[in-house]
Amino acid sequence: MKASISCDARDAHLDIDGSHLRHWGGSAPDGRVLAATNHHLTLDGAPWAVVAGEFQGQRYPRSEWREGIRALKAAGCTMVSSYWFWNLVEPTPGTFDFTGANDIAAFARLCAEEDVWLQARIGPFNNAEFLLGGLPPWLYGMPLVERSNDPRYLELVGRYYAAIARQLDGLLWRDGGPVVVVQLENELSHAPNDWRTLFGYTATDHRGPEGAEFGKHMSALRRVATDNGIDVPFFTMTGWGTAGDLPGDEFLPTYGGYMDLHHRPGPNARLTTFGGAQESAQTYPCRGRLPIAFSELGTGSPVRAAYRSMSPPEMMVTTALTRLGGTESIFLGYYLFHGGTNPTRGDGFGWMTKEDTFSLRSYDFWAPVSEYGERRTSFYRTAPLNLFVREFGTELARQQSMPVADPVEDPDDDRLRAVVRADADSAFVFLSNYGNNTPLTGRAEVTIEVGLAGGEVRFPREAGLSVPSGGWAILPVRLDLGHGCTLVSSTAQPLARLGSADRPCLVSFAPTGRPVEYVVAHRGGNEEVLTSTGRSLIVATGHGEIELVTLDRAAAEHAQLVTRNGNKWLITSPDDLTETPAGIRISRFVDLGRPDRAPVGVRVLPGPTRLAAELPAPRLDPADLRIEQLSESRWLLRVADGVILDPDDLWVDVAYTGDLCRAFDARSGQLLADDFQRGIPWRVKLGRFAEALAADGIQLRVEPLVDQNRVQSGTPMLLDSRQDVLGEARVDGIRPFARQSAIVRPIGWS
Template identity: 30%
Template sequence: MVKKTLLLAVIFLVFGQSFGQSYSLDARVASLKVQSAHLEMEGENIQGETIGINNQYLTMDGEPTILITGEFHFSRYPNEHWKEAIQKMKAGGIDVIATYVFWNMHEEQEGVFSWEGDNNLRQFIQLCAANDMKVILRVGPFCHGEIRNGGLPDWLLGKMLTIRSNDPEYLKYVDRLYHQIGIQVKGLLFKDGGPIFAIQLENEYQHSASPWGLTYPAQPFDFTAAERDRQLTQEGVSISKEENPYAELGNQHMSVLKSLAQKNGLNAPIYTATGWGNAAVIKNETLPVQAAYPYPGWAPAEPSDFYLYKNLQKNPDYGPVRYNPEDYPYIAAEIGGGIEGTYTRRPVVPAKSLEALINRFLGSGANGIGYYMYHGGITPKGDEFYFNDEAYGYPKMEYDFQAPLSAYGKPRESFYRLKTLHYFIHSFGEMIAPMVLPIDPPSGNPYKPEKVRYSVRSNGDEAFLFLNNFQDHKQRKDLENLQFNIHLNDGRIQIPESGGISLNKDENAILPVNLQLGNVRLNYATAQLLTKGQNRDGEFYVFFAPEGVQPEFSIAASEEKIVKAPNCMIDKSSQRVLIKPDKLPAEISIQSKTETLHFLVIDKATALNCWKVKNAGDDFMIITDAMVLDKNGQFDLISKDKNNINIQEYPAKGELKASKGNLTRLSNPGDLLASYKLELKAIPIDFPVEYKGNKMSIDLSSGMPHGPDDIICRVHYTGDTGQGFLNGKLVIDDFYKGIPWEIGLRDYLNQPSPGKLVFYFRPMYKNASFLQDLDPAKIPEFDERGQFLKIGTPEFFPEYKVSLTF
């Protein structure tokens, strides 16, 4: 374990490329003092649990930690499904939920506050507490969040006051809002043993704003910012090089907001502030957090720097910033977990881009990971208007954001890819957080196909090597025969020992270097650590081979240890044991006098389907393409469409039981993995579909059929926009961007008289500006009028849910 009082610094020197594909890195360290006295942020709750912060990382009960935060807006999701949503986020490896309190959704009419139904903040926070989920509460008053006026109520525009300033009349209304929020979360703050450990004040203050919703067609935007700040107001997250002459007034306003929050009982160990692009920060009293949006709809579609390693603590993204970045840990709170399209711009975020982005953040010194959004939703309609920001041209209802969990809580490919990294952070974050990264990682140019991008974080004795071969808006090439020489305090380690490794285009990898795992010194592995576990058979570590990489393991030799590795090539010398699996999965067992360690080695496709669960204190890996919700001794499987589900278990106990269906064990005693096939009764789904001109209807009058947990409807069309009406009321809409439009039907089917879900589609136009964001293969041949519309046959997928026990 790394000593808490020691900050480790790496002096990173690139000696140069010696043999075309060979790279040498000096990862020896010099100690550097960890500083925390200057930061007025820490806390202890009634159970004696503590939260702290220094200039490098956060601590939980004194231990370094890397928290993983996912944005989820409770008011954009049906309250009857909040518990399930929280459990799904937890299954994906999320530790913390960040959520906005949108002022205009709670006080649409002046003086009339709504905290019921989908606005029930207290119920949501209580559910987070019940599911051991921490919370960052984003209290505004300005939020943005693609909400009308950025969350400010319309009636505020009709008041004689200056918004987002220290105008006493404006602060009177903010004070009233904070008072109401304080009532809702009373007893749920960290100090009381509750989940709210951090509170965000304002959002992008003196950086960006939203247009007021009360506007006229073609009228220039009138931004929700104080008049003094409007000249420098940005339309989205971006670089802001100009200094605001009213910066000090902005910092003072943030201090006033903090005082108002504390006055109204909103007390937390940590207060955060969005710090990018010269935004306002209270020095030493708010933790500035950062962002990264490689696929923004508000900027040109061009390669970004977000996939290049650098020292983020010295050179933050979206710099310059209004604070000394080396005074704070680097926390990335708004990594674009997807993006919301506007009518004129519709970027599509590839799943592999997110995986590579997190690799880059960890390999650039970040000690906090946060996604905006992680779970999508549907924005409700207000009494007088749609709450989604219509002035900016967002969908009226849909807020899917292409997030890892969709607007209906369905996992995307990005959910599975990010989960592999979240498991890694959970298992090794305490080790990584104090590790220091290179002074100057050789990152290169996003426009040029460099041979390799790499970085290292080290404590001098142990290290992780980061590799990335992905770039947004630019094709990369497969990389071959890469070799790295890592210089640590005890000498040099060459990876691999002979030959080289390959890294496919769009792939990334995090390789362990000289790690002490129990009594075993792992010199290196050309496989990535997924997680670790403990059970009555000992400790186990799970590794996976990145695509295109041949896994091999070099273990320091010892006469005391016995290495067993069936189906592996083993080469022993006086210095090391080199192990290369012939096929995957494989298990390497290292036995000493005091313990036995097991290394499970799998391919990446299998790693994406791995789920870590507990039973009677023991850790198990469940491998299945169904979603797994762990409930400690019981776990739920949620399977889209498949009623025959393949399941594997490691370690192979072979004792699973299902609450329904026919569960058959396929493996034999002694097999590495216990294998099962679960057969559930198939549920046929067939709703009558009609077409008329630009419209299509799905008859839901039969209601929700018995059996499925949900029914997913995939709507196929090629056009401009689609809108769905139930009983004449708009309930969902979509901007075509060449990816499937999937709708969860259960809430519509469970209504008293669902009737028909009627879709209205509009044709795509040849001169549409969003065509720049489409895959060229998805752009059709337009007719003589310059239009195109094709409506396909919808598909229906029943979602099966079953509980399993050990």
């Protein structure tokens, strides 16, 4: 089916003004300056593009924090966003615990070492499907009103903020640290505290003030934060579900959207469109006065008994794509980017989840990185978009979002969705063909027409352009290539700028498997049409050469941008890539007992250079893994005496029939992990629990599906009810494997 996209962007223009936001931002000791305009944040006067991923240190083993941060970097994230939960760091009034996974200072130092920014989301209330949203349980019994301007409540918040400030001393931007953004509160007057989870029958809560008091409370929280030493360039607050006007220009409001909170079809399918003027005015009331930033572009969904989604990767990328194209934003933030595990309190059986219908331990969210560190398809599907924002944020920052002729506003409309971000001289065309509620028809022949102040651009001219069902693309119009040349149009999506001023290199990728077209205008105005099927193209100019490199989509999705010692590389491989001081680590899952040394390799651009290495054999001998079947539904796993495991030395896929599977420490009886049945094997990094495996082992216990309607006991002597069992409970099999790694170093690495 054909599709024609047309946009009149001749009047596209943004008035960039930061005069009313001079109180935002701040300087670092080395002279770097963060500031803001009405449309974007800036670093040293230039537009500052941000890609943030949520990764919660308190829901992840401290020993694996660095690897989690590196995984976000590998996906193109430049900032780690992390909730910090008050009820974990102040378990009893006035007594603070910043040890173990509560050590926010250690987490911030790792962000600095890995060269990523940190957004600390410190509450006091966070939601995050966490017990009481992070509020301490002892607040309920105190003579105060939570989430209000009650002086007694604000005094306790101040004590908590002061403790956070002491931990972050030397780690804030003003000190040269990575903490540049702090979010206060979350979903004020919108999300419930859920006191009933802890206190049971009839436990009311106060979600927050409304009307004028709403803004006053946010102002009070900022004042309490700064008075207690939390001084950062930008304070943020959630901009959805607000119960009153925002407090002047004190906060950067952030936004989001989840396509997969409930069963489909659902109302959030509107996120598949780029939004109309009415939606924009309602959703972004400060548009044009304050920058639009996103903090919760949904990657998945919290798993609970009634909804066990495995969110399609197209959901995540489409949500981010349509929000980026439909606004003037260059600040993307995903929730949740890295899954985690809920901690416990007290004796190890104090559950910290919002409600008992959620997994007690797992907070996997079907995120791009699982709660054990596995990179899922959504990790790779979204990586090219993240790189695009990083590499071309400067161009995006001056471009206005312009509607196409007859735009799609009904999410059930089968047509190709499109929008254009443009200024007077250049543009990017955003295309999306994902429908969420129902699959959209693939478009075999797409034509595009964009009117700019300097003239009209129509493409493709010779090659075809198609967008499959579920596909997407961002295509350039009049992109500067250097040497006086302009990329008039292309059917390939820009990914990165490499090379040097003498020989610039533009790396793009083909949205589909078709040959791609580049239309290049030279300094004198002459145009040439170039077609590539994957090879590099050299454009000769009077001032040197320009290289155009075209990757296929798979290579682009696995590409990682690395800057080191003045070198800038784009490195791609079918396997997982992680930047480390020693080099680029290549990782792959390998079955235990595999005798051969599997070869792995990477492609390095500019080049082309190919580097290869061999993966070592797994350290754990299959004979050293002892599996005992206690019953159909209960299996015990141990390792032989003397076996020492690193976390990646043992992963297992557990196939089971039943409603959910749990893993217990067989010695203490404590719950380590759990999984609601989704129709696929449960993948667990058992090496994380090496101590339990080496002791009495880990027991897997499967529970059957039951009727949720309780049947009362018929005996007059017993206060009891029961649930009828509706299905089987058994472990069907276990596949053990390891994640093996090797290091390669591009020339110039040191």
